[in-house]
Amino acid sequence: MKPETERLLGTLEILARTPFIWETEKNGEMNLWNLMLSEGFIKETDLELVFNHWQNIERWGTPTSQIDGQYAPAREEREDNDWNEAIAKQRQRDYQQLQQFCQKNLQNLKAYHLRVDESVRYLPNFYISIIIGKTLKNNWICLAPIVEDLCLGIRPQTEKNTIAKSANQIDDSILSKIDSYLNKITPITIYGYYDGGYNQTHQHQIVQGISTNNIDAIALALQTSGMVTWELTQVEYAGNYNNSRKLSQFMNQCLQDRTYCQISFWDYGYSYEFGRTPANDWIGTKFSTEFDYNP
Numbered sequence: 001m002k003p004e005t006e007r008l009l010g011t012l013e014i015l016a017r018t019p020f021i022w023e024t025e026k027n028g029e030m031n032l033w034n035l036m037l038s039e040g041f042i043k044e045t046d047l048e049l050v051f052n053h054w055q056n057i058e059r060w061g062t063p064t065s066q067i068d069g070q071y072a073p074a075r076e077e078r079e080d081n082d083w084n085e086a087i088a089k090q091r092q093r094d095y096q097q098l099q100q101f102c103q104k105n106l107q108n109l110k111a112y113h114l115r116v117d118e119s120v121r122y123l124p125n126f127y128i129s130i131i132i133g134k135t136l137k138n139n140w141i142c143l144a145p146i147v148e149d150l151c152l153g154i155r156p157q158t159e160k161n162t163i164a165k166s167a168n169q170i171d172d173s174i175l176s177k178i179d180s181y182l183n184k185i186t187p188i189t190i191y192g193y194y195d196g197g198y199n200q201t202h203q204h205q206i207v208q209g210i211s212t213n214n215i216d217a218i219a220l221a222l223q224t225s226g227m228v229t230w231e232l233t234q235v236e237y238a239g240n241y242n243n244s245r246k247l248s249q250f251m252n253q254c255l256q257d258r259t260y261c262q263i264s265f266w267d268y269g270y271s272y273e274f275g276r277t278p279a280n281d282w283i284g285t286k287f288s289t290e291f292d293y294n295p
Contacts, residue, residue: 002279015247050111050129072175072194098181135174142221148202149264151291196295229262234252267291
């Protein structure tokens with residue numbers, strides 16, 4: 001570790017209960033994808049499994065199959081005007097057309113499952129499936145499903161700057177065609193935690209992120225989906241619980257490019273707040289939060 005980073009980390013460890021350290025020489029550039037890789041959230045999978053998973057969520061009517069415990073009525077147990085056998089078959093055809101078009105027209109096509117370690121969650125079978133590919137014009141597109149955030153919520157902030165910038169105005173016929181397929185796959189209501197008086201529902205939908213590089217395309221898709229928040233920020237805490245005011249002062253004065261990152265896995269999530277040291281490393285804090293299901 002570089003001496004200047006080590007010195008600042010020593011101060012941080014006094015102020016923070018859960019310090020976070022990113023050594024750039026060892027971990028590479030600090031960005032969302034590299035962070036998720038380093039945390040073990042990413043597993044490569046098959047394209048067909050991703051499309052099957054997106055459709056399974058619709059058939060279940062819930063984010064998981066509820067194998068490990070029921071938290072909402074099954075699709076067949078509820079009165080549901082937006083789901084029947086005819087709708088199911090039409091949506092399956094729409095997904096198949098989208099999959100075939102992506103396979104034929106996107107280069108470097110990759111599929112991933114995003115999930116936390118199974119040992120730390122109540123429902124280990126929950127994961128997010130995404131795909132990423134490049135057009136002939138060297139534009140990248142990532143497709144991801146909407147992710148409802150149950151536990152991290154909204155944080156107070158004074159400045160907000162989303163890192164990844166949209167490139168949706170790019171003139172690319174392949175991207176336009178994919179957009180038309182997505183428009184056919186309209187949002188559909190699924191239950192989150194519903195039993196026990198929670199009554200939580202949200203719209204399942206496939207969204208996209210488009211950019212001239214793959215990292216920003218993924219970041220845009222995951223921000224649009226609701227899974228990720230990534231922003232430049234400065235926060236001044238009113239109180240001083242667990243040295244929060246001193247910690248905020250330290251980060252604002254000693255670190256550059258102070259950044260907040262939130263990654264939600266539905267009922268389990270992580271939040272990070274870090275800044276860049278003069279040695280081009282990143283230090284800050286990391287917290288995890290789990291939704292407490294109490295029917």
